[in-house]
Amino acid sequence: MREIRDVFHLAIPAYDLDTTVDFYVGGLGCKLARRYDDRVTIDFFGDQLVCHLSAPPEVETPMEQLPMYPRHFGVTFRESQDFDALYHLCVQRKLPFYADVATRFDGLVEVHRTFVVCDPSSNLLEFKHYSDPRMMY
Amino acid sequence: MREIRDVFHLAIPAYDLDTTVDFYVGGLGCKLARRYDDRVTIDFFGDQLVCHLSAPPEVETPMEQLPMYPRHFGVTFRESQDFDALYHLCVQRKLPFYADVATRFDGLVEVHRTFVVCDPSSNLLEFKHYSDPRMMY
Amino acid sequence: MREIRDVFHLAIPAYDLDTTVDFYVGGLGCKLARRYDDRVTIDFFGDQLVCHLSAPPEVETPMEQLPMYPRHFGVTFRESQDFDALYHLCVQRKLPFYADVATRFDGLVEVHRTFVVCDPSSNLLEFKHYSDPRMMY
Amino acid sequence: MREIRDVFHLAIPAYDLDTTVDFYVGGLGCKLARRYDDRVTIDFFGDQLVCHLSAPPEVETPMEQLPMYPRHFGVTFRESQDFDALYHLCVQRKLPFYADVATRFDGLVEVHRTFVVCDPSSNLLEFKHYSDPRMMY
Amino acid sequence: MREIRDVFHLAIPAYDLDTTVDFYVGGLGCKLARRYDDRVTIDFFGDQLVCHLSAPPEVETPMEQLPMYPRHFGVTFRESQDFDALYHLCVQRKLPFYADVATRFDGLVEVHRTFVVCDPSSNLLEFKHYSDPRMMY
Amino acid sequence: MREIRDVFHLAIPAYDLDTTVDFYVGGLGCKLARRYDDRVTIDFFGDQLVCHLSAPPEVETPMEQLPMYPRHFGVTFRESQDFDALYHLCVQRKLPFYADVATRFDGLVEVHRTFVVCDPSSNLLEFKHYSDPRMMY
């Protein structure tokens, strides 16, 4: 279990701040905490996401060719209904899916469901739910 | 405040799994949750850090030339004594400091203390403490 | 003590949505939850504030002539340091004070400190701290 | 999630204190915290409601003509059974309904059930339950 | 530690309901939950106190001759400041003290501070604070 | 909701300490906290019950003639399964029932189930479960 009083923070690139706010607040339903000229900070499921204005790469990689490893982030939900609700939200609001919902590690204790969406700056977000909550770590 | 039952997860590159475990478990005092051939998962201050075995870049960047932005991660502590204790641990165990403890945004409500350490795969970890806890997001 | 899982919600008038977001998010340090054409919703210290776009009154009342009673709202802090931090924020960010910090009911068990700020739509926000926390209700 | 230790407080007009206590304590099942000559304070679902004795308007507006916007308040329940129980209580105790239970924003992520009752001083109270709890803000 | 979700309830005699409400709500600062013709229910420091209208004894015992044993009730506070605040309230509001604050079992692990007040129906209420919180049971 | 850190304490008469421990610990499944020559203290569902050795009345009242009002005590459970489990325990361990399980106030919001057992010193213990948890006070 994690300390409720502390906050994880993650800094990622954002090619455009307005689009970033649209995606995280208007899309994913996160909250906008602060906005500066060079970054926005998001209350991302209770943790802090800092989106730093950054130049996009000279050659844009199509979403389907983005590498899933080694870099991505997201939330592992304790309750399956929270996973389901977020998946439902992503479908209903037509967020871009990099990988639709699927089951990994079937037959192992580590079995979990997962889906991946892509933010406007090519950051991949994975959301997961494990059958056995002790495997969340 | 964040949901205590959910877990943030972050996937990052690791050039070598043994060194990674040494740094995060033996150094930072995190816990090893699972080990596979191609990755280790760490209980990182209550969240999940997945370190994926990845080829190091062909040309290694010296730590002091690593860019702080846009990518880094860490924990923002609610209580200053937790920040102090972790700083003390990093000094005592001689973890490599990218940036020693310093105060940012002095004179603003956003004022906070911060220090940055570097893991063996050139990932930068920032730990913070805000004077006003409402600024943690 | 209140149920942590439920949320109080309050709907108030807003004469202009941008100014409202500036005041509550950029000023008071609350979080923007959702924005529509006719309203914004704010995560106001953990509760929901819905600011509905409304026509301002034909004749504007100067702040100092606004009536404190019977309508105002705010937060009563359990810990004095949270009250102090918010007062410090309001001063540092130059939010408009309707009433500077003062002590009410001195000599009674109900004694508390209080200050009042005014949002851009003439809504009065009172923040309080009671010496005896049992008097918070 | 909100801070359990802090309390939202809302001040509203009350045309008569006895009737107000009858409605909030005897009707809605809230608790009476304090009573003074000019106001009563209510523990309203864990937050503080201060009902200030105020002169009623010279011309009374019939309930059905009261404006729902921009001013009303209430509780958003996390669990549907709490919403159901309060609706059941309001029906059983014959509290005056301004709007019977209905579903808003069907087909959107923001979909929620809502009903509105009216206190003896023409204050409108809305109670809500969202299908997706992340939309409570 | 006790289950936060359950409630202790205690039924006691009350010779007069108005006086009882005055003492518990206006005096001790508890909350009135419900009132019926034959009883009132009080939110007594988070537990339920039911005061049943009862005929007083034919011969009234003066307070100082009331027996402390075997029947009395009250709250044992975990934090000394909560004990101090309630003692301060009882003094300031001139509640009738059956026994002023005193230390019992000095020199033993069970050492605690205690004071006793008397309600209008001759019920004795004892409030305690133990130096070692493990002795609260 | 009650403060988890504080403890309600109730002092009651006990005609014999061994029998009292048998009833509360061996019967009801409470825990023995402390034993002295003149009293035992019980961790009674998380609160403190102090059973003071007292002379029994000269004429014993048969259980069925004991008055339920104004004095009795017990626990109101938030969850019906906790009420059911305790009733099951009382039946299985053959504790003396003063009143078998029954429903009171059917048709009202205050509707609840209740049963009453009697300890060896003629103290009546009532356990309750309300359909609407807001009626627990």
Next chain:
Amino acid sequence: MREIRDVFHLAIPAYDLDTTVDFYVGGLGCKLARRYDDRVTIDFFGDQLVCHLSAPPEVETPMEQLPMYPRHFGVTFRESQDFDALYHLCVQRKLPFYADVATRFDGLVEVHRTFVVCDPSSNLLEFKHYSDPRMMY
């Protein structure tokens, strides 16, 4: 209920540290907290297990002849699904069962399900679930 902030710690013998880590981390899904030359410390379901490197007995006792009493340890789960999940994990990962799942004390309030596994150093671990959670102590 136990104090969430404190930790139970238990020291047990380990004949080999690698095998011990394999069993507790790779098998039971616990977390490795610290490793020294002469011991490893495990985050064992939230408590601390210290496995001290110890010489095995000269004559090894076959598992089925190990005595269950008086020494063994484990976890009593509050929720049956947590018990089920751990049993499922032990079966799926083929941990050595000393005693397969069984019901004890059927017909008594103390009825519970239990199974026992054996670690590589002949320590017996029992996991339990009681029908009535008040019997967990």
Next chain:
Amino acid sequence: MREIRDVFHLAIPAYDLDTTVDFYVGGLGCKLARRYDDRVTIDFFGDQLVCHLSAPPEVETPMEQLPMYPRHFGVTFRESQDFDALYHLCVQRKLPFYADVATRFDGLVEVHRTFVVCDPSSNLLEFKHYSDPRMMY
């Protein structure tokens, strides 16, 4: 952090049940949960200790020659005042100290205070407090 709802349980030998209850309940201030002919169960700082009646060894080892490793158990306190209070209790009630309070690992992050008492069946109980709470595991 550990799951508050689950309970660690440890079974140990007891040469005599009365002496065992005297030590754990009357001495250490734990609570007696259940007593059977062949064992007693103790609520040991919120976890379950089962003391099984066992024949003492034929040759008794004097306390000072008992081995501290590999078997002992106890509690690691999060707050130093809880450690201090228990040490004070052990001194005041003259429990047999196997090792008086001392500091281990001075100069390391793992630095902690510790003392060890011995129960009547030669079980060693260690209580600890770490300067850095992250080292509790």
